[in-house]
Amino acid sequence: MSSYRIHVTDALIIGAGLAGERTAIELAARGLEAVILSLVPPRRSHSTAAQGGLQAALGNCAQGRGDSPDVHFKDTVKGADWGCDQNVVRLFVNTAPAAVRQTARWGVPWSRITAGKRRMPDLSVVEESEASAGLITAKKFAGTTKWRTCYAAEGTGHALQYALDGMVLSLGVTVHDRIEAIALIHDGRRCLGAVARCLRTGDLRAYLARATVIATGGCGRIYGLSTNSVINEGTGLFLALDTGLACLGNMEAVQFHPKTMPPTWIPVSEGGGGYILDRNLDYFMPYYQPKNKKVPYRDVIARHMQERIRAGLGVDGPHGPHLWLDIRHLGATHIERHLQNLAVFCRDFGGIDPVRELIPVRPAQHYVMGGVRTNIDGAVYGLEGLFAVGEAACWDLHGFNRLGGNSLAETIVAGMVVGRKVAEFALGHSLQYSSRLVGEHLAAQEYRLRSLIAGKNGCENCYELKKRMQRIMMEYVGIFRTGTGLRKAMAELQELHQRAQQVRLVSNSRGANPELEAALRLPGMVRLALCITCGALARTESRGSHYREDFPNRDDINWLNRTLAYWPPGAELPVLKYEPVTITELPPGERTASA
Numbered sequence: 001m002s003s004y005r006i007h008v009t010d011a012l013i014i015g016a017g018l019a020g021e022r023t024a025i026e027l028a029a030r031g032l033e034a035v036i037l038s039l040v041p042p043r044r045s046h047s048t049a050a051q052g053g054l055q056a057a058l059g060n061c062a063q064g065r066g067d068s069p070d071v072h073f074k075d076t077v078k079g080a081d082w083g084c085d086q087n088v089v090r091l092f093v094n095t096a097p098a099a100v101r102q103t104a105r106w107g108v109p110w111s112r113i114t115a116g117k118r119r120m121p122d123l124s125v126v127e128e129s130e131a132s133a134g135l136i137t138a139k140k141f142a143g144t145t146k147w148r149t150c151y152a153a154e155g156t157g158h159a160l161q162y163a164l165d166g167m168v169l170s171l172g173v174t175v176h177d178r179i180e181a182i183a184l185i186h187d188g189r190r191c192l193g194a195v196a197r198c199l200r201t202g203d204l205r206a207y208l209a210r211a212t213v214i215a216t217g218g219c220g221r222i223y224g225l226s227t228n229s230v231i232n233e234g235t236g237l238f239l240a241l242d243t244g245l246a247c248l249g250n251m252e253a254v255q256f257h258p259k260t261m262p263p264t265w266i267p268v269s270e271g272g273g274g275y276i277l278d279r280n281l282d283y284f285m286p287y288y289q290p291k292n293k294k295v296p297y298r299d300v301i302a303r304h305m306q307e308r309i310r311a312g313l314g315v316d317g318p319h320g321p322h323l324w325l326d327i328r329h330l331g332a333t334h335i336e337r338h339l340q341n342l343a344v345f346c347r348d349f350g351g352i353d354p355v356r357e358l359i360p361v362r363p364a365q366h367y368v369m370g371g372v373r374t375n376i377d378g379a380v381y382g383l384e385g386l387f388a389v390g391e392a393a394c395w396d397l398h399g400f401n402r403l404g405g406n407s408l409a410e411t412i413v414a415g416m417v418v419g420r421k422v423a424e425f426a427l428g429h430s431l432q433y434s435s436r437l438v439g440e441h442l443a444a445q446e447y448r449l450r451s452l453i454a455g456k457n458g459c460e461n462c463y464e465l466k467k468r469m470q471r472i473m474m475e476y477v478g479i480f481r482t483g484t485g486l487r488k489a490m491a492e493l494q495e496l497h498q499r500a501q502q503v504r505l506v507s508n509s510r511g512a513n514p515e516l517e518a519a520l521r522l523p524g525m526v527r528l529a530l531c532i533t534c535g536a537l538a539r540t541e542s543r544g545s546h547y548r549e550d551f552p553n554r555d556d557i558n559w560l561n562r563t564l565a566y567w568p569p570g571a572e573l574p575v576l577k578y579e580p581v582t583i584t585e586l587p588p589g590e591r592t593a594s595a
Helices: 018-029 069-079 086-105 156-170 235-241 298-313 332-338 340-350 406-428 435-454 462-476 483-500 514-538
Strands: 005-014 034-038 116-119 125-128 174-177 179-186 191-198 204-214 254-261 275-277 323-326 359-368 371-373 386-388 561-566 575-580
Touching: 005 018, 005 191, 005 235, 005 406, 018 034, 018 156, 018 406, 034 179, 034 204, 069 086, 086 156, 086 406, 156 406, 179 204, 179 235, 179 435, 191 435, 204 235, 204 406, 204 435, 235 371, 235 386, 235 514, 254 298, 254 340, 298 323, 298 359, 332 340, 340 359, 386 406, 435 514, 462 483, 462 514, 483 514, 514 561, 514 575
Parallel strands: 005 034, 005 204, 034 174, 204 386
Antiparallel strands: 116 125, 179 191, 191 204, 254 359, 275 323, 323 359, 561 575
């Protein structure tokens, strides 16, 4: 073990996005030393890609009057299709307003109310009072009964990440970027840190800590079409799963964003003022829900759009069939002033002028509601000293469908709440470890690396296997699911899982080597794909984003529960268990929201 670098700290945070940095701020504010590991520099984290905003019941703007945490609570539970933990939702909605105001003090330039009349995306006119001038404003997001989505122009994630990163720097938090955690160090009862690999040199090192936090984001890149950054491959999820002790919750709950632009699959959001048209330029949403033309939930919109495409009414394109988003009626002034990012994306990535032309859109994977299962304190099931926050965690705020704006809010709220619990744990526990145990973990990963580089495992190409996995997930485990398709996906993924252990590299460099990184991650990604598929096959109902065509109705009698997926050492498939969903305030009912 003496040949490896060993870092000892109070708390180790794996992931430098919003959730990870907000957790680190909470720890540093309590005098604890925290080390953050990140694949990329923090300001290149996927969190910066979030355009829309975050939900907090401030009730400042005219369309948000009367809003409260209670209204936010109901919207979130209904949006989740009653698959969430209502204790967590209550904690979240009560904390969000203070968390937003705190970030304003840290320098986030939230968009503010200007007194007077203003035109909305739907061309209606509202008037803001002089008394509200200067307060944080909000806009509407799908599924909310009040306007509560706070935003910083069209770059909310960018503004938040830069502000939090500034706080991290000012508090002296240590950040090691271009470092990838490849295994957790544990003694069968308690997590002691992680083995990590330097992406520059390929050298291994051990990070030991009283508390370890997984904040690595989602696993969207196991799907072929995804809005996620290329680094979102589920690392933190399969690190926890591979311990054989921790479990993943509700992995079958995968959200597809309705409006993404091929071939980049960047989400294009126009604030609800546009019209989705089919190949005949027909505005078809009223056919599906005539009493509520603006369908409230993302999973519902995505299904209606995919139904239109499956009916042969999509527009043929070089990247598959798509539909059209029409915002031309909003006018050049509104588009250039209020939808600048959308206009830039269209022009730079699509060669389209949205003022005069239709925008091609189609659904693509966007968010995973599942993740490493934790309790309300963010503590991971089955492994003491391990915590998870953000999209990597199944806290469980989102249930089976996340409301737009609740994910960014979760990063700063969970970072605040869970950060305090991590601090309490670190302050109350000493770091006791065996040098032999740490050496065994390092040696196991060293053997794994050398076997890959030496070509001892087989002759498979990791990129071909990865593409095959992504096609299987899109075809059989996407927006629409059936028992037949899911069983076929399971069989093919099991074969891929075996082949993923037999990869031979073309490049044998130990240092900066993307192929080596892909080969190291691939088996874990296939295991995540199998957790999603097995959970979806077992859940014989439709709830939120999980839609079974052979079981189209929600079944609260048999399925008002949460899936827990474990992967025992040496297993070929996950073991599924279930726990009841916590219902404290709002019993299951009709899933509706105002347009």
